[in-house]
Amino acid sequence: MSDPTFLLERRPDGVVRLTLSRPAIHNAFDDLQIAELSAAFGELAGDDAVRAVVLTGAGRSFSAGADLNWMRRTTVYGEAENLRDANALAALMKALYELPQPTVARVNGAALGGGTGLVACCDIVIAGESAVFGTTEVRLGIMPAVIGPYVIAAIGLRQARRLMLTGERITAYEAARIGLVHEVVAADQLDPAVERILSHLLKGGPRALAAAKRLVRDLAGRPIDQELIDDTARRIAALRATPEAREGLSAFLEKRMPGWIG
Secondary structure: OOOOOEEEEEOOOOEEEEEEOOHHHOOOEOHHHHHHHHHHHHHHHOOOOOOEEEEEEOOOOOEOOEOHHHHHHHOOOOHHHHHHHHHHHHHHHHHHHOOOOOEEEEEOOOEEOHHHHHHHHOOEEEEEOOOEEEOOHHHHOOOOOOOHHHHHHHHOHHHHHHHHHHOOOEEHHHHHHOOOOOEEEOHHHHHHHHHHHHHHHOOOOHHHHHHHHHHHHHHOOOOOOHHHHHHHHHHHHHHHOOHHHHHHHHHHHOOOOOOOOO
Protein backbone atom coordinates (compact mmCIF):
# COMPACT_ATOMS: atom_id res chain seq x y z
CA MET A 1 0.00 0.00 0.00
CA SER A 2 1.37 3.41 -0.93
CA ASP A 3 1.91 6.09 1.69
CA PRO A 4 -0.94 8.61 2.07
CA THR A 5 -0.51 11.77 0.02
CA PHE A 6 -1.92 13.87 2.84
CA LEU A 7 -2.70 13.57 6.53
CA LEU A 8 -6.00 14.60 8.12
CA GLU A 9 -6.09 15.48 11.81
CA ARG A 10 -9.41 16.22 13.50
CA ARG A 11 -9.37 18.17 16.75
CA PRO A 12 -12.07 18.09 19.45
CA ASP A 13 -12.82 21.79 18.81
CA GLY A 14 -13.85 21.08 15.22
CA VAL A 15 -10.63 22.23 13.56
CA VAL A 16 -9.30 19.94 10.82
CA ARG A 17 -5.64 20.14 9.86
CA LEU A 18 -4.88 18.81 6.38
CA THR A 19 -1.17 18.33 5.74
CA LEU A 20 0.14 17.70 2.24
CA SER A 21 2.47 14.79 2.89
CA ARG A 22 4.96 14.26 0.08
CA PRO A 23 7.94 16.07 1.63
CA ALA A 24 10.55 14.28 -0.47
CA ILE A 25 9.21 16.08 -3.56
CA HIS A 26 8.22 19.30 -1.73
CA ASN A 27 4.56 18.26 -1.58
CA ALA A 28 4.15 18.48 -5.34
CA PHE A 29 0.87 16.95 -6.45
CA ASP A 30 -0.13 14.59 -9.25
CA ASP A 31 -3.41 13.34 -10.66
CA LEU A 32 -3.83 10.80 -7.83
CA GLN A 33 -3.39 13.35 -5.08
CA ILE A 34 -5.64 15.84 -6.85
CA ALA A 35 -8.43 13.24 -6.88
CA GLU A 36 -7.85 12.33 -3.23
CA LEU A 37 -7.79 15.96 -2.09
CA SER A 38 -10.96 16.77 -4.03
CA ALA A 39 -12.73 13.86 -2.35
CA ALA A 40 -11.48 14.99 1.07
CA PHE A 41 -12.71 18.56 0.56
CA GLY A 42 -16.07 17.20 -0.60
CA GLU A 43 -16.42 15.19 2.62
CA LEU A 44 -15.36 18.11 4.81
CA ALA A 45 -17.85 20.44 3.10
CA GLY A 46 -20.74 18.25 4.21
CA ASP A 47 -19.51 17.66 7.76
CA ASP A 48 -21.28 19.96 10.23
CA ALA A 49 -18.78 19.02 12.95
CA VAL A 50 -15.97 20.76 11.03
CA ARG A 51 -15.55 24.38 12.17
CA ALA A 52 -12.38 25.38 10.30
CA VAL A 53 -9.75 23.82 8.05
CA VAL A 54 -6.00 24.47 8.22
CA LEU A 55 -4.01 23.57 5.08
CA THR A 56 -0.25 23.13 5.36
CA GLY A 57 2.67 21.08 4.08
CA ALA A 58 5.01 18.52 5.62
CA GLY A 59 8.74 19.20 5.67
CA ARG A 60 10.35 22.35 4.27
CA SER A 61 7.75 23.26 1.62
CA PHE A 62 4.05 24.06 1.42
CA SER A 63 3.66 22.79 -2.16
CA ALA A 64 5.89 23.06 -5.20
CA GLY A 65 2.92 22.66 -7.54
CA ALA A 66 2.81 19.88 -10.12
CA ASP A 67 4.86 16.72 -9.64
CA LEU A 68 7.62 16.53 -12.29
CA ASN A 69 6.91 12.85 -12.97
CA TRP A 70 3.26 13.68 -13.62
CA MET A 71 4.28 16.57 -15.87
CA ARG A 72 6.61 14.24 -17.76
CA ARG A 73 3.69 11.88 -18.43
CA THR A 74 1.56 14.72 -19.76
CA THR A 75 4.08 15.53 -22.50
CA VAL A 76 2.66 12.64 -24.54
CA TYR A 77 -0.99 13.41 -23.75
CA GLY A 78 -3.36 14.57 -26.45
CA GLU A 79 -5.68 17.53 -25.96
CA ALA A 80 -8.50 15.36 -24.57
CA GLU A 81 -6.26 13.84 -21.88
CA ASN A 82 -4.84 17.23 -20.98
CA LEU A 83 -8.37 18.63 -20.71
CA ARG A 84 -9.29 15.81 -18.33
CA ASP A 85 -6.31 16.61 -16.10
CA ALA A 86 -6.97 20.36 -16.24
CA ASN A 87 -10.62 19.86 -15.28
CA ALA A 88 -9.59 17.73 -12.32
CA LEU A 89 -7.21 20.40 -11.03
CA ALA A 90 -9.83 23.08 -11.62
CA ALA A 91 -12.34 21.06 -9.60
CA LEU A 92 -9.84 20.79 -6.72
CA MET A 93 -9.28 24.55 -6.62
CA LYS A 94 -13.03 25.20 -6.76
CA ALA A 95 -13.71 22.70 -3.96
CA LEU A 96 -11.19 24.42 -1.69
CA TYR A 97 -12.34 27.93 -2.62
CA GLU A 98 -16.01 27.10 -2.03
CA LEU A 99 -15.54 25.08 1.16
CA PRO A 100 -18.24 26.46 3.50
CA GLN A 101 -15.96 26.42 6.53
CA PRO A 102 -13.23 29.06 6.98
CA THR A 103 -9.87 27.95 5.61
CA VAL A 104 -6.44 28.97 6.88
CA ALA A 105 -3.28 28.37 4.85
CA ARG A 106 -0.30 27.73 7.11
CA VAL A 107 2.48 28.38 4.60
CA ASN A 108 5.62 26.82 6.05
CA GLY A 109 7.80 27.07 2.92
CA ALA A 110 7.74 27.37 -0.85
CA ALA A 111 4.30 27.64 -2.50
CA LEU A 112 4.85 27.66 -6.25
CA GLY A 113 2.60 27.22 -9.28
CA GLY A 114 -0.39 25.24 -8.11
CA GLY A 115 0.86 25.72 -4.56
CA THR A 116 0.29 29.45 -4.95
CA GLY A 117 -3.14 28.56 -6.32
CA LEU A 118 -4.00 26.60 -3.17
CA VAL A 119 -2.91 29.58 -1.07
CA ALA A 120 -5.06 31.96 -3.10
CA CYS A 121 -8.09 29.71 -2.58
CA CYS A 122 -7.83 29.92 1.22
CA ASP A 123 -9.62 32.59 3.24
CA ILE A 124 -6.74 33.54 5.53
CA VAL A 125 -3.03 33.06 4.85
CA ILE A 126 -0.29 33.02 7.49
CA ALA A 127 3.23 32.57 6.10
CA GLY A 128 6.61 31.93 7.66
CA GLU A 129 9.39 34.38 6.84
CA SER A 130 11.14 31.87 4.58
CA ALA A 131 8.11 31.16 2.41
CA VAL A 132 8.29 32.05 -1.28
CA PHE A 133 5.53 32.28 -3.85
CA GLY A 134 5.28 32.38 -7.63
CA THR A 135 3.17 31.56 -10.66
CA THR A 136 6.12 30.05 -12.51
CA GLU A 137 4.21 28.24 -15.26
CA VAL A 138 5.34 30.43 -18.19
CA ARG A 139 8.90 29.28 -17.61
CA LEU A 140 7.73 25.78 -18.50
CA GLY A 141 5.95 26.92 -21.64
CA ILE A 142 2.49 26.76 -20.06
CA MET A 143 0.32 29.22 -18.13
CA PRO A 144 -1.37 29.45 -14.70
CA ALA A 145 -4.81 28.97 -16.20
CA VAL A 146 -6.93 27.09 -13.66
CA ILE A 147 -5.42 28.89 -10.66
CA GLY A 148 -5.73 32.24 -12.44
CA PRO A 149 -9.22 33.23 -11.23
CA TYR A 150 -8.24 32.70 -7.59
CA VAL A 151 -4.90 34.47 -7.85
CA ILE A 152 -6.54 37.46 -9.56
CA ALA A 153 -9.27 37.52 -6.90
CA ALA A 154 -6.59 37.55 -4.21
CA ILE A 155 -4.14 40.15 -5.55
CA GLY A 156 -5.96 42.00 -8.33
CA LEU A 157 -5.44 42.26 -12.06
CA ARG A 158 -2.39 44.53 -12.03
CA GLN A 159 -0.28 42.45 -9.66
CA ALA A 160 -1.42 39.20 -11.30
CA ARG A 161 -0.20 40.43 -14.67
CA ARG A 162 3.26 40.94 -13.29
CA LEU A 163 3.50 37.59 -11.48
CA MET A 164 2.00 35.53 -14.27
CA LEU A 165 4.15 37.09 -16.98
CA THR A 166 7.50 37.20 -15.19
CA GLY A 167 7.20 33.84 -13.45
CA GLU A 168 9.38 35.30 -10.70
CA ARG A 169 9.44 34.11 -7.12
CA ILE A 170 8.51 36.62 -4.45
CA THR A 171 9.16 36.67 -0.73
CA ALA A 172 6.55 36.29 1.96
CA TYR A 173 6.79 40.00 2.70
CA GLU A 174 6.20 40.93 -0.94
CA ALA A 175 3.30 38.46 -1.04
CA ALA A 176 1.82 40.26 1.97
CA ARG A 177 2.32 43.65 0.35
CA ILE A 178 0.29 42.67 -2.72
CA GLY A 179 -2.45 40.92 -0.74
CA LEU A 180 -1.72 37.22 -1.25
CA VAL A 181 -0.65 36.77 2.38
CA HIS A 182 -2.33 38.29 5.43
CA GLU A 183 0.47 37.95 7.96
CA VAL A 184 4.17 37.02 7.95
CA VAL A 185 5.74 35.62 11.11
CA ALA A 186 8.98 33.99 12.23
CA ALA A 187 9.09 30.24 11.75
CA ASP A 188 8.69 29.54 15.46
CA GLN A 189 5.62 31.80 15.57
CA LEU A 190 3.76 30.14 12.71
CA ASP A 191 1.68 27.81 14.87
CA PRO A 192 0.85 30.44 17.53
CA ALA A 193 -0.27 32.83 14.78
CA VAL A 194 -2.51 30.17 13.23
CA GLU A 195 -3.97 29.32 16.63
CA ARG A 196 -4.71 33.00 17.26
CA ILE A 197 -6.67 33.18 14.00
CA LEU A 198 -8.51 29.96 14.84
CA SER A 199 -9.47 31.32 18.26
CA HIS A 200 -11.23 34.20 16.52
CA LEU A 201 -12.92 31.96 13.95
CA LEU A 202 -14.26 29.57 16.58
CA LYS A 203 -16.10 32.43 18.29
CA GLY A 204 -18.33 32.87 15.24
CA GLY A 205 -21.50 30.91 14.65
CA PRO A 206 -20.88 28.08 12.17
CA ARG A 207 -23.83 29.02 9.98
CA ALA A 208 -22.97 32.71 10.18
CA LEU A 209 -19.38 32.04 9.14
CA ALA A 210 -20.51 30.05 6.10
CA ALA A 211 -23.00 32.78 5.18
CA ALA A 212 -20.41 35.54 5.60
CA LYS A 213 -17.91 33.63 3.48
CA ARG A 214 -20.51 33.18 0.74
CA LEU A 215 -21.47 36.86 1.04
CA VAL A 216 -17.93 38.06 0.33
CA ARG A 217 -17.66 35.80 -2.70
CA ASP A 218 -21.05 36.78 -4.11
CA LEU A 219 -20.64 40.54 -3.58
CA ALA A 220 -17.16 40.84 -5.08
CA GLY A 221 -17.16 43.07 -8.14
CA ARG A 222 -20.91 43.77 -8.11
CA PRO A 223 -22.17 47.35 -8.40
CA ILE A 224 -23.88 48.80 -5.32
CA ASP A 225 -27.33 49.06 -6.87
CA GLN A 226 -30.84 48.29 -5.64
CA GLU A 227 -30.55 44.66 -6.65
CA LEU A 228 -27.49 44.21 -4.44
CA ILE A 229 -29.08 46.15 -1.57
CA ASP A 230 -32.18 43.94 -1.74
CA ASP A 231 -30.02 40.84 -1.89
CA THR A 232 -28.07 41.73 1.25
CA ALA A 233 -31.28 42.61 3.13
CA ARG A 234 -32.80 39.22 2.26
CA ARG A 235 -29.67 37.44 3.43
CA ILE A 236 -29.56 39.07 6.86
CA ALA A 237 -33.30 38.68 7.34
CA ALA A 238 -33.10 34.95 6.62
CA LEU A 239 -30.12 34.49 8.93
CA ARG A 240 -31.73 36.40 11.81
CA ALA A 241 -34.61 33.93 11.80
CA THR A 242 -32.34 30.93 12.49
CA PRO A 243 -31.89 29.24 15.90
CA GLU A 244 -28.18 30.05 15.73
CA ALA A 245 -28.83 33.78 15.42
CA ARG A 246 -31.36 33.69 18.26
CA GLU A 247 -28.85 31.87 20.44
CA GLY A 248 -26.11 34.33 19.59
CA LEU A 249 -28.22 37.34 20.45
CA SER A 250 -29.55 35.74 23.64
CA ALA A 251 -26.03 34.86 24.76
CA PHE A 252 -24.89 38.43 24.15
CA LEU A 253 -27.79 39.92 26.14
CA GLU A 254 -27.35 37.40 28.95
CA LYS A 255 -23.58 37.96 29.05
CA ARG A 256 -22.71 34.31 28.45
CA MET A 257 -20.95 32.30 25.78
CA PRO A 258 -23.12 31.06 22.90
CA GLY A 259 -23.75 27.34 22.64
CA TRP A 260 -21.36 26.81 19.73
CA ILE A 261 -18.35 27.70 21.92
CA GLY A 262 -17.35 24.56 23.79
